[in-house]
Amino acid sequence: MNDNHIVASFDRDLESIQATMIKMGGLVEQALADSAQALRKRDDALAQTIRRGDKVIDDLDIVLKSDAARLLALRSPTAKDLRLVLAVMEISSHLERCGDYAKNIAKRTIAMSGAPAIEGTLSDMARMSAFVETMVRDALDAFIQRDPVKAAEIIARDAEADQIYNTLFRSFLTHMMEDHKNITVGMHLHFIAKNIERVGDHATGIAEQTIYAVTGALPEDDRPKQDNTTSALLESDV
């Protein structure tokens, strides 16, 4: 078997695990969009569908990891080829956790059914959800295109997701302070908002893997953390 054959085999196998990754990405984006709609429309049936659907994403993560392990064993890739395989595995872990967040949002949506929502927050939540969903999609595109510049741009975007979260957090806290009947729903909505914000962190993680795969350097996490709700809590404490 000459080198061309070896290269062709590796490329084919990498294509295969990348295809699984892209499939996971599509399911995660759908789960995030559905979880936002289920929350906004208070659609418990849709929420139940999201909960059940997460297992498919979890199973794809397991399939991808074992396919990648087989690829590593059979092809023994090195340098950039090795980094690409390792990056796909890390991205798969990020996507699997994004799926968990969509599931958690669906669970809390069901738990909230019946309880009145806090006025005006659901549209902000939907906006934030659409924002991080786009981050995930763009982060996967940046990886497929092996584009570290685009990836760096997505990492910078995470600060905006954090800002939307901070605004929402203050709004929840204010409503909970004003009327203790808002406490239960406020806790739910806050959990949901935090889950959405974490999806943005995982999109950032996916983008970091692109930079690692292409450049060989895994950027250290020195992004300024924009979640300043700890201080927000203190302010609201006054």
Next chain:
Amino acid sequence: MNDNHIVASFDRDLESIQATMIKMGGLVEQALADSAQALRKRDDALAQTIRRGDKVIDDLDIVLKSDAARLLALRSPTAKDLRLVLAVMEISSHLERCGDYAKNIAKRTIAMSGAPAIEGTLSDMARMSAFVETMVRDALDAFIQRDPVKAAEIIARDAEADQIYNTLFRSFLTHMMEDHKNITVGMHLHFIAKNIERVGDHATGIAEQTIYAVTGALPEDDRPKQDNTTSALLESDV
């Protein structure tokens, strides 16, 4: 270079990344213990030390991943050897996130300084923290000993961590309902409790990697989820 040399080289390299993993484990256990003490004693200086210390854990994760990538490239391990390397990489990710949780706990402890705690909850938090800290230590031991039976026992233990969290959650919610001046601290403590509970989930993930490495099967996540605070919120809504 004959097979014995290859085996010896692989074992030496695996030992080396395992040593990094064990070092990370020790730092994570210390960070968790310190975060519990900083919370209980309201020790902001200690909390600041934990925040700064997390970077060391993050850096070790990056070192381990690149050493593991080099090992995969140089030694091209297969079968169980390959699974062991992949498992160490996954465990490193779990430990890195546990370090993040300790840092988050420290950040919220600082944010709470000055605000009065909710009576009686801090000792339960410390108990829960010690419980999951032991889970992490035992999960690493089970991996070092390549003991899937011990690993399965740790996975079963996670339900108890979830139960402690559920009890704490109800307690926070009750206090927040009773007196809205408890809302801010209640939100902090709830976040902290959730972070501690998540450390238990990562100890479970470490244990699952041991089963994967030894048996070749990555157990699907079909553990009954014990965090039933969504229903707790509904109950408390009445």
